[in-house]
Amino acid sequence: MSFHKKIRGTWLPYKKEPAASLPILRPDHIRQVVLPIQNEISLNCELVIEENESVSIGQLIAKPREDGGIPIYSTVSGIFTGTYTSSHPLMGATTYAIIECMSMDLPEYDAPIDAESLSNEALFETIRNLGIIDDLDGQLLADKLEQMQQQMPTILFANAIEDELYSCSAWATLREDHVQVITGLRLAARMIGAEDYQIAVALSDAHLKELRHHIPQEHLVCYKPDFYPHSELDALGYHNFTIGVQACRALYRAAAYNEPQTEGLVTVSGDVASLPMNVQVPFGTSLRILLEVAGISDLTSTIVLGDNMTGTPIESVDIPVLPGMTCVLGMQETKPAKPQTCINCGRCATVCHKHLLPYEIARNYENMQYQSLSFLHPSDCDGCNACVYICPAKRNVSEMVQSAAKEAGIQLYDWEVST
């Protein structure tokens, strides 16, 4: 089966080096981790430990108040000293449990369980109890795999494409733990009833050659690097059947060692980073430590959660690293370019992988012709920002399309005269 379909997009500059080639850094000076136990979105747990109690790595510290919630496990060995509440840029008002770190070493395990011998039901129960999160989108892996199971896919993909500029944490995970990733992916495919599993990557020739030594050709599909956005899987209908590479590894470790997710791999880079690299830290580690390691100052640069094309700038770096966070950037503080009038060049339509007409949608939105917007399907937009990148007039086309999706169909004026 061919996984290569011609799609629309644009070419971005290559900025993954040197982080992609350097070894993963594991800082050993982490003194404290803060783990969220309650927020405004989906997390609602209650503590099962007392203040000043010793906790060991992988120990349950908070259980969900409702069925189907995410349990919270300690990511270090240390002492629980209390809770505090502060605002998180994405989760809103969040309550955190503070653990003073004594040791980050994982416990000595006996020989791993043969994960392949576990039944699907046992695997689902294990990953749900351990609260494994998919690093690709931050969803609970058990819920995601159950939804996939109902749709009966033929192939499951581990999405290691990383088509934005700087992020290379999936590549680093593959390079270091390819056996665990492949095994975890194989287990996940079996759980959802898929016949086949593939790892999708977009690597340079040198990195691809390195990877081919470890991963069988029949389970590897490679796309061109620097192209954005890579929507081949979307075009072939496999978009809903992808999971993250770190989630595959976490699934394997959950099955083999009954180990919850305690660490995450984050690419710390950007144009102000003096030492861009991939950093592996326990969840709950402050973002400030990662920035210090890469030589980024939050006082003189814009800190971005996520990658260059779709990331969110944040004001406070005193937030913890959590599952789903795979890239943090330090970007030069620059004044945004003044947007000019659209000249209808059509470049945004050329790069739109959803085959929309962003300039037409933006024009109708600006002229408040909302009733004709639904004809142009602005709700199909997924916010990849390729149109904003390519626009010569430096207009925020994507934002206008997203706003248009909310207003589509509204009729501002009713010209019928009622008597």
Added chain:
Amino acid sequence: MSRNIKSPFIHHSATTGSLSLDVFIAIVPLAIFSCIFFGIRPLVVAGISILTALICEYIGCLFLKKKPSLYDGSTIVTALIITSMVSPIAPFWLTVIATTFAILIVKIPFGGTGRNIFNPAAAGIAFLTVCFPNLIFMYPDTEVDISASIFVFDVTTAPSPASCLRTGGSSPYPWYNLLLGQVPGAIGTTAIIVLVACAVFLFVRKSASPVTTVSFLVTCAIIAALFSRTNGGVFQSILLELCSGYLIFGSIFLLNDPVTTPSHTLARAVFGILAGILVMLFRHIGQYEEGMCFAVLLCNTVSTSLDRICWSFLHNRKKRKEAAI
């Protein structure tokens, strides 16, 4: 820490100014080539046109209560296109009228840069065609050297290839003269080889679409082959029709104006075909020897509709295919 900055944090290097710069760079060889035949006269005409355009843009921005700026270069490009389409011996005031009409009547009242419905340069030349048909199509004989003085207007004239086609019969100009531009014609529309090089430059830079140009020229060629106006064969008819008047120049610079032409690929192809049919219709049964500008203006009226219709056609076809799967 900047609060207003949003993703993406990197942008493509192209700007509206750089797109206009590409067109400017493409027109410069035409001006240089025409100076070989006409001395510095084309440069003087270009200077007058640019100055007029800038003054009109400034006045127009005052009316629109906008700060006048030249960031996009579209005003200068409009002036140069008008310059390329007037006769070398046309009075200077003709260029001033065309440029003033283009900027103050066609561009500014619709909102300025990026908001005009009609191509300003095409509208300016169309205005001259209607008001001063004798002056606009009066070209100097190529045997006469007019490069000595820029103020020479009363010289021996000769019929252009487009005029020869209109009157019927054979053309007195061999094919190599047509390609090299050694025929009576406008300042920048006769040197076909240079025009082709300009087109290739713009296509490579992606500042112009080959789809529009090729579909237009193929349509014109087919109609020229089917409805010949010359005594020669099919090849002679195609060559003469394509190399006469504003056809090739218009296919590159008028039909690729981003503001007034469609952006969707299929719509561009349909636009090119429609423009080709209209141009040949104007040439065969119209009053003037050249109808390129009128055809462009008529096609400008359906640009946006073509975009939406063609996109909708392909979008619905894609959805039907996906539903069938």
